[in-house]
Amino acid sequence: MILFYSRGSHVGLQRVKGIFYVNTINGLPCSSELCLDSMNMLEVQRENCKNPAARYSVENIWTNPSASLNHLTNKFARIQGGSFVPASGDDIMEVEQLLAEPQIQKDLIDDISKMSSEGFENCLVVGEFACYAGYSDQKTDLGILDLDTEQAGNAGSKYEFVDSILHEVDGGNLNMPYNIPCVCPNYILDTGLAESSQMDFSSDSGTHPRNLNSECKTEGLERNMSNIDTSDCSHAIIPFPAAKCDQDTTFLENMSIDELHDAFRGMFGRDTHVKDKHWLKRRILFGLENLAEIDHVSSSLLEFDPCSNEQQDELIWMPRSSLPEGLCIPFTKISDSSPLVDGIPENDEYAGQVAHAKHLTEVMKIESGFSSTGEKESAQIPAKRLRKPTRRYIEETYELKTRCCSGKLKAAISSSRGVLIPVPDGVHVRRGRPRKSNNVMGDINIGNKQQTQLSMASIAPRAVSTSQLSDSESQNDVSDDCGSNTRRDKGGARRKHHRQWTLSEVIKLVDGVSQYGVGRWTEIKRLLFSASTYRTSVDLKDKWRNLLRASGAQLHYRKKVEPQKSMSVPIPHSVLRRIRELSVIHPYPRDRTLRRAEGGPAAISTSSTGSRSIKHNEHGVQRLSHT
DNA sequence: TTTAGGG
DNA sequence: CCCTAAA
Numbered sequence: 001m002i003l004f005y006s007r008g009s010h011v012g013l014q015r016v017k018g019i020f021y022v023n024t025i026n027g028l029p030c031s032s033e034l035c036l037d038s039m040n041m042l043e044v045q046r047e048n049c050k051n052p053a054a055r056y057s058v059e060n061i062w063t064n065p066s067a068s069l070n071h072l073t074n075k076f077a078r079i080q081g082g083s084f085v086p087a088s089g090d091d092i093m094e095v096e097q098l099l100a101e102p103q104i105q106k107d108l109i110d111d112i113s114k115m116s117s118e119g120f121e122n123c124l125v126v127g128e129f130a131c132y133a134g135y136s137d138q139k140t141d142l143g144i145l146d147l148d149t150e151q152a153g154n155a156g157s158k159y160e161f162v163d164s165i166l167h168e169v170d171g172g173n174l175n176m177p178y179n180i181p182c183v184c185p186n187y188i189l190d191t192g193l194a195e196s197s198q199m200d201f202s203s204d205s206g207t208h209p210r211n212l213n214s215e216c217k218t219e220g221l222e223r224n225m226s227n228i229d230t231s232d233c234s235h236a237i238i239p240f241p242a243a244k245c246d247q248d249t250t251f252l253e254n255m256s257i258d259e260l261h262d263a264f265r266g267m268f269g270r271d272t273h274v275k276d277k278h279w280l281k282r283r284i285l286f287g288l289e290n291l292a293e294i295d296h297v298s299s300s301l302l303e304f305d306p307c308s309n310e311q312q313d314e315l316i317w318m319p320r321s322s323l324p325e326g327l328c329i330p331f332t333k334i335s336d337s338s339p340l341v342d343g344i345p346e347n348d349e350y351a352g353q354v355a356h357a358k359h360l361t362e363v364m365k366i367e368s369g370f371s372s373t374g375e376k377e378s379a380q381i382p383a384k385r386l387r388k389p390t391r392r393y394i395e396e397t398y399e400l401k402t403r404c405c406s407g408k409l410k411a412a413i414s415s416s417r418g419v420l421i422p423v424p425d426g427v428h429v430r431r432g433r434p435r436k437s438n439n440v441m442g443d444i445n446i447g448n449k450q451q452t453q454l455s456m457a458s459i460a461p462r463a464v465s466t467s468q469l470s471d472s473e474s475q476n477d478v479s480d481d482c483g484s485n486t487r488r489d490k491g492g493a494r495r496k497h498h499r500q501w502t503l504s505e506v507i508k509l510v511d512g513v514s515q516y517g518v519g520r521w522t523e524i525k526r527l528l529f530s531a532s533t534y535r536t537s538v539d540l541k542d543k544w545r546n547l548l549r550a551s552g553a554q555l556h557y558r559k560k561v562e563p564q565k566s567m568s569v570p571i572p573h574s575v576l577r578r579i580r581e582l583s584v585i586h587p588y589p590r591d592r593t594l595r596r597a598e599g600g601p602a603a604i605s606t607s608s609t610g611s612r613s614i615k616h617n618e619h620g621v622q623r624l625s626h627t
Numbered sequence: 628t629t630t631a632g633g634g
Numbered sequence: 635c636c637c638t639a640a641a
Binding site: 495496498538 | 636
């Protein structure tokens with residue numbers, strides 16, 4: 001059985017009584033567990049659910065399509081014969097693409113369908129494995145899952161398809177109301193990189209070379225599928241070791257259902273209610289086949305038991321042979337930093353999921369979750385297909401998280417019907433300039449009506465320190481960030497916090513202009529203002545314009561030297577003079593009229609050839625600045 | 628994306 | 635500072 005993990009995703013597996021639970025994905029705990037027993041079985045189990053009725057398994061899909069399986073999309077790990085093989089980047093599909101582009105998904109489906117129609121039904125394909133909730137009535141077209149049951153005993157059955165989503169997708173009706181957050185944000189992953197590097201998987205890659213998927217393909221597929229391009233299906237197909245079952249089925253032939261159940265229980269430590277003999281036989285055989293190997297694998301893999309209260313549990317991490325370096329994160333790390341559900345009642349599934357989504361800050365829409373009791377399916381046959389949120393959404397969510405952490409929440413999240421909807425900035429927050437007052441929070445004045453729509457907007461007043469900005473350049477150059485919350489996203493944002501220009505900045509700007517000339521704002525910004533992130537090149541330009549005005553360089557025709565009217569930061573005359581000189585050499589306003597107004601004599605006397613004179617003039621400027 | 632210029 | 639057109 002193959003489960004997918006997206007490129008860079010990591011799955012933490014825990015083995016309990018021969019069943020492998022996927023308890024973490026990308027280091028984040030799963031709210032719903034993916035249970036993999038030692039065979040080709042996949043189960044979905046509610047977390048912390050003691051109710052056996054709420055235990056979902058593929059058995060149900062196999063035998064009872066109306067079983068209340070909640071939807072599950074997984075692309076985690078590649079597992080064959082009980083060995084855990086991380087899929088290499090080449091033969092997995094980008095989950096993001098899958099989720100983002102339905103067309104791609106359709107392509108995959110087309111591929112699979114094509115193969116299916118060409119007689120490759122014997123392959124096990126778990127691409128975008130989707131389990132269906134509320135898949136009711138007699139419509140048992142769960143893809144090849146049924147086919148599996150029917151052909152389990154066929155001598156030629158070596159592979160089987162599991163494509164439970166094809167029909168629905170083709171009908172444009174794919175329902176995935178509940179997504180396991182299999183793709184975890186990278187910025188969460190990043191937090192644990194340093195620690196994770198300590199983990200050593202070197203022995204794994206060497207110990208289990210046979211687990212590499214390339215071999216998986218060569219073992220079985222190329223034999224029977226040599227005539228097709230394996231790249232078409234390499235992401236999804238593995239050999240299914242049912243063939244060997246056929247060889248040994250004889251000794252199980254005579255067993256009754258009950259006996260098979262006993263054997264099943266003895267092997268997997270749990271009961272099954274599946275009545276299908278073929279299914280039971282194959283599973284038992286498969287379990288026998290792979291038990292030894294699994295034990296070997298689990299013992300040789302890195303064992304990591306964060307919760308060591310259960311002796312038999314082993315946390316197994318994927319070998320990182322084909323994984324990006326340093327992406328494995330100890331489970332405890334993440335679980336510590338991002339609690340799954342904190343402070344939320346366990347039985348409140350919805351709230352828990354919302355919290356889950358919030359914690360993951362991941363693009364996760366929850367439309368319908370597990371119902372706590374067990375009644376579920378009929379009520380909710382959601383009609384919406386879950387799509388990967390747009391990049392915009394992700395960014396906003398990320399920003400939201402960031403701002404949440406910094407106490408400056410400006411976006412609102414409103415939840416309706418379980419769908420998390422990010423409210424872009426500016427939708428609810430009135431945009432506008434603060435009134436003439438110095439109230440920096442002026443732009444936070446929000447209409448009451450709109451404020452009611454803010455479900456969780458808390459705009460923490462921040463200490464305004466404009467007046468505290470001293471002239472010491474070092475201080476004001478280093479201190480930034482806090483007030484530089486520039487938000488230029490369309491749709492409006494709050495006005496950038498006014499940052500007073502200090503004298504040092506002005507001098508720096510003047511220097512920059514003298515060095516690089518007027519108009520090279522980007523260059524000046526990069527070379528002189530690289531430290532101050534809050535000053536953009538546009539800011540420099542604006543400031544220069546203001547300086548020109550202030551220095552009276554452009555206002556010759558008016559009041560000549562109107563010294564600083566009411567500048568909060570008085571600019572020394574020397575600097576003003578320097579600005580004037582520069583304005584002569586680098587006339588900023590290209591306007592002819594102004595140019596005429598500012599009088600040419602000075603320009604002619606100091607400079608003759610425009611740009612050439614920059615350096616020449618620079619010295620004069622420098623001298624001026626020192627005075 | 629950067630610059631110029633109006634607001 | 636913001637916004638936009640233009641390059």
